[in-house]
Amino acid sequence: MTASAPGTVVPVDEIGVGARLSLAVMADDYADVILAAVACVESADLTIQTDDVSTLVRGSEQRIAEYLTAVIASAARSGHHVSAHVLLSRGCPGEVECELPVQTLERVDPPHLDPVGVQATAQWSLYPLADTPTIPGVDPDHMRDIYAAIEQARERGTFAAVENFVTRLDGDLAEILATMAAGWVLAGRSVQHVTSHAVLSLNSPTQRVSEVGASGSSPGR
């Protein structure tokens, strides 16, 4: 990583902002659908790298969110059942250590995404990884930050339910990804290292099982 002087704001490309997307299309022509989905999405200003498990996307939070939305929407418009895993990460820039000057976290606005007319359901988790206070006087409390993220999901209208280990989101694909990205960005204002995972289901033939587990449910954990 590049060393930064204490007190400076660390540029976005030095704080390890990025995403991984694993896109599964449940059809014999999955490869054609995925290649077509990727081909039609603008990515000249992003760093994209695909391997056999996922596609790594590096760039600004706004552009990452736009890219994920466009690729998943395009695949879903094939009409096939699509399952997508999204991982968002920030604050761990790479190589061996995970160090940044504290008290210099860049204030980033949550990405804005226009609806794309594709319905989705997601199971979403958020992980603010704060061992020590990043901002003086604010003690680390990952559950407090998770509850705040769930509250903004309620305000956005994408919140559907608390379930074991995850929060269920329902709605337009863009609004689900905007909710996920906002939770991640907002937690990142007080915690350096924040990751978020979601599994999204589109065009599913399975009716939702509404009964919750007998052992209780837990939001976003």
Added chain:
Amino acid sequence: MTASAPGTVVPVDEIGVGARLSLAVMADDYADVILAAVACVESADLTIQTDDVSTLVRGSEQRIAEYLTAVIASAARSGHHVSAHVLLSRGCPGEVECELPVQTLERVDPPHLDPVGVQATAQWSLYPLADTPTIPGVDPDHMRDIYAAIEQARERGTFAAVENFVTRLDGDLAEILATMAAGWVLAGRSVQHVTSHAVLSLNSPTQRVSEVGASGSSPGR
């Protein structure tokens, strides 16, 4: 959650041990393959609940690991390209709060799994969510715990590479899931709330892109 007296060891069913599995089979007959995979796996001693995004599995760490291995292996034996997302969670038993008596974490051995003869590749993340010391004198340090988990992956021979936000594991499916579960269980000896995610790819036609990103790579973050 059930209240437990301080000083007692909390039974496994009260500390929120469980997994979520999202299984994607990239073929027109995906539903038949998934139903057949699930049908042939013993689950009488587990709590299983399927919705449109994932299947929730509750039980002991050993039985959860066995179940995940058997279901994913069965789907992969169809010969189709399979992508699986696994979420493991412990220490957050549910409902609204996430509280357990500290200093009473049950010492669980890592699950033992026999190889199943199915090759897989995974991108794995581990999240020890410690805001405050669980064990007196041991300060929270999520990166220290992640490095320890990566070290046990090296010892098991499943470690393949450090990549942005994840660690790549290669090998027999059972050995990959045993590595993931061991990292989770071992971190859970000193941290109450620990989750782990992995995306597994089986029978992939895509050759791995070996070049790493210009912005650097980060193990397990």
